[in-house]
Amino acid sequence: MAKTITLPGLIDPHVHLRDPGQTHKEDFFTGTSASLAGGYTTVMDMPNNAEPIISLERLEAKIAGAKSKAVSDIGFHFGTLGDNFEEFPKVIDKVMGLKIYMNVTTGNFKIDADRLIEIYKAWPGSKPILLHAEDDVSDIVFKTLAAVPKQTHICHVSSEAELTFVMKAKEKGLPITCGVTPHHLFLTNKDADRLGAYGHMKPYLKTAKDVQFLWDHLDAIDVIESDHAPHTRAEKDSAEPPFGVPGIETCLPLMLTAEQEGKLNRQQLIDRLHANPARIFNVTVDDTTVVTVDMSEYELVNEKLLTKAGWTPFAGQRVVGKVTNVTLHGAEAFKDGQVIVQPGSGTLLP
Numbered sequence: 319m320a321k322t323i324t325l326p327g328l329i330d331p332h333v334h335l336r337d338p339g340q341t342h343k344e345d346f347f348t349g350t351s352a353s354l355a356g357g358y359t360t361v362m363d364m365p366n367n368a369e370p371i372i373s374l375e376r377l378e379a380k381i382a383g384a385k386s387k388a389v390s391d392i393g394f395h396f397g398t399l400g401d402n403f404e405e406f407p408k409v410i411d412k413v414m415g416l417k418i419y420m421n422v423t424t425g426n427f428k429i430d431a432d433r434l435i436e437i438y439k440a441w442p443g444s445k446p447i448l449l450h451a452e453d454d455v456s457d458i459v460f461k462t463l464a465a466v467p468k469q470t471h472i473c474h475v476s477s478e479a480e481l482t483f484v485m486k487a488k489e490k491g492l493p494i495t496c497g498v499t500p501h502h503l504f505l506t507n508k509d510a511d512r513l514g515a516y517g518h519m520k521p522y523l524k525t526a527k528d529v530q531f532l533w534d535h536l537d538a539i540d541v542i543e544s545d546h547a548p549h550t551r552a553e554k555d556s557a558e559p560p561f562g563v564p565g566i567e568t569c570l571p572l573m574l575t576a577e578q579e580g581k582l583n584r585q586q587l588i589d590r591l592h593a594n595p596a597r598i599f600n601v602t603v604d605d606t607t608v609v610t611v612d613m614s615e616y617e618l619v620n621e622k623l624l625t626k627a628g629w630t631p632f633a634g635q636r637v638v639g640k641v642t643n644v645t646l647h648g649a650e651a652f653k654d655g656q657v658i659v660q661p662g663s664g665t666l667l668p
């Protein structure tokens with residue numbers, strides 16, 4: 319009998335499940351099935367749908383879709399280009415946070431940086447603002463946060479420069495946290511050359527030196543977030559491939575393999591995949607939500623993934639840590655590698 323371990327249900331504050339609008343890439347059932355297969359019992363979905371989630375009406379349509387299809391717990395981030403402030407009070411009780419894109423990425427849902435401070439002023443209450451803010455916009459982020467110190471999570475920090483910015487902002491006492499993706503921890507720009515479009519995402523993959531800096535400053539990294547960004551192979555093989563890679567099923571095995579290699583310990587892993595995202599995004603932790611993981615070694619294989627995208631940039635890698643069973647609020651949801659609950663059995667957050 320292979321060694322197994324038990325972990326609390328993982329929490330990913332950063333996924334793109336493409337539903338509604340692009341369900342040929344993923345939908346709430348396949349995306350949350352992939353979540354369970356990756357050990358995640360709670361995911362938070364980004365607003366850059368084909369029609370971005372910028373109104374109560376669109377949010378409610380999205381929530382209705384998740385209600386009938388999700389098999390893990392799921393919450394939603396709201397979107398803005400700085401012209402929908404009247405919607406903020408209507409949605410604040412139905413979302414986990416506000417996502418703002420300050421750089422170009424899939425969906426072209428990017429703000430004019432001059433609007434950032436107005437958006438900060440308009441966002442009511444204390445739920446976090448999540449920023450796609452790469453190195454080139456760090457000054458404006460710093461000024462905005464200093465002027466309007468609202469809780470801010472910098473998504474997918476990818477480089478020495480970006481993490482150094484977050485560390486400096488923390489030193490100054492600004493209310494800031496950050497996440498790093500598994501692809502920015504385990505791949506470099508050399509891999510981007512090898513992977514072509516399958517290693518094409520925003521932020522871009524960085525140098526080995528940047529990657530080492532991230533590992534060397536793990537203490538400054540609050541969350542490991544997958545940025546699960548499914549796209550079909552046909553899209554990736556096209557002349558203008560979209561940015562993004564699937565990641566929710568491969569994050570935990572990559573991190574457990576890193577743990578075996580001595581790159582972090584179990585507590586550091588659990589903090590970044592569970593405890594810190596729970597605290598930052600105010601997710602109630604339930605000790606009857608647990609994941610069983612078989613610690614035998616195996617190879618990551620595209621064909622075994624549950625994401626509709628059906629591929630991973632990590633295919634062929636040998637890892638440890640395969641999720642076998644997931645219990646969600648006391649009831650088994652995933653058993654021997656299979657989803658065993660009906661679509662719609664997940665709980666909607668908040």
Ligand code: DOR
Binds near residue numbers: 519
């Ligand atoms: O690579 C990315 N893909 N980065 C993002 O910020 C968005 C995401 C997507 O939606 O595909």
Ligand code: ZN
Binds near residue numbers: 332333334545547
């Ligand atoms: Zn993203």
